[in-house]
Amino acid sequence: MSQFKIILPDKKYTEELLKIAKEFKENSTPFDISHRNKIVSAFENNDADGYFKNCENYRKGINLPEGRVPSFNLWIMNDQDIVAIADIRPTLNDYLRNVQGGHLAYEMAPSYRGKGLMNLIGKMLLEYMYDEFKIQKALITCREKNIPSYKVITRLMNEMGGTPDTDTLIDGEIEKRFWINTIKSSS
Secondary structure, eight states, X not given: OOOOEEEOOOGGGHHHHHHHHHHHHHSOOTTOOHHHHHHHHHHHTTOHHHHHHHHHHHHHTOSOOTTOOOOEEEEEEOSSSEEEEEEEOSXXXXXXXXXXXXXXXXXXXXXXXXXXXXXXXXXXXXXXXXXXXXXXXXXXXXXXXXXXXXXXXXXXXXXXXXXXXXXXXXXXXXXXXXXXXXXXXXX
C-alpha cells in the first residue's frame, strides 16, 4: 500500500485535480461535500486557478459568504493520485457547533471507495487537526443515511475515544453528531 500524505491544494498537481474532478462528476452521491462540488465546478469551467484562489481565500478567511468560517481544504495523496479530500474548520460558529457541520468533512475519490482506507485517513486527519490547530476533540457529523461515513465515524470514535452528541434534524433527515478525540485516549 502506498504511503499517504496530507497536503494543501497545490498547482503542481493540477493534472491530479482534473482527474479526481472527472471522477467526482461521473460519480455523484447525495452526500457530496461542498469542496468536492467546487472541484467539479473548476473542472467544468476550466478554472483550476479559480479553485486554488478559492481554497486560499477560505484558509485566510477572505471574502467568505455570510455564516461561513475559515477552512482548510486538504488533499490526501498517494504517489500518483488524490485519494481523498477533506475540509477542516479550526473554529466553529454556532450553526456548525449546534446544528450541522463540525470540524471535519471528507470524501474519498470514487476509485478508492470501498477499500477500507477512510479509517486510516480519518486517523491521519484527526492527528493533523491536533498537530496544526491544537483541536483536542473534533466534532464530526454525517447524515444517518450515509452508512459508509457513519461506520467510519463510529469506528474512529471507538478507537480514538469520544462521545456521541445530540442528533439534529436537517431538511427532514437526521444528522448524527460525534465528538472524537484527536489523540487516542489511554483508557
